[in-house]
Amino acid sequence: SSKGSDDWSCEVMEQMGQMICHQTNHGPGxxxxxxxxxxxxxxxxxxxxAGASFTLNFYLRPLMRAFSGLDPEVPRTPMVLAEAFPAGGHGPKGHGGPVRGEDRPAEHPAHKPGEPEFFGIxxxxxxxxxxGTLRAWPVPGRPGSPESFEANAYYMLPNGPGIEAPKPGDVIWAEWR
Structure with missing residues (x-):
């Protein structure tokens, strides 16, 4: 279990050692x-x-790169956004507050207006x-769904007060899958 009233992993880790964080600021994962x-x-x-693979990419891959003597920052590639991202939420439900069934508070510091609080993948x-330009089209479906199989890159779409999604024609910086 990863969330909700039946997830006791964080409490067990707190009893056994030191809990560093219990949430990330990206979804899925x-x-x-x-x-x-x-x-x-x-x-x-x-x-x-798919959420697990993103979490491994974001946290384990940089450690592996650093251990191998590489820059831990994974390179991003500039791409021109060809179409608007589909409308809809790209933050967690109850953004900024606890998820239903979860007593632990959200684990992000207070953000200034215009700074992202959460990144939707x-x-x-x-x-x-x-x-010759590299152009990017949003792929429908959630990560891991059959619709998403044609995706070859991803973008971390920032979400928070005062942040607007990029528009078609804007340059975005994406990572290859």
């Missing part, structure tokens, strides 16, 4: 956690397989246009 028990790091990976299909 929002309810992943990190703790240290007897000097051993423990990563709680949550969500469907948006899948993209990126292709070179005739003029």
């Amino acid at each position: 929002h309810h992943s956690s990190f703790a240290i028990v007897d000097g051993t790091p423990i990563v709680g990976i949550s969500g469907p397989s 948006k899948l993209l299909r990126a292709e070179h246009a005739e003029d």
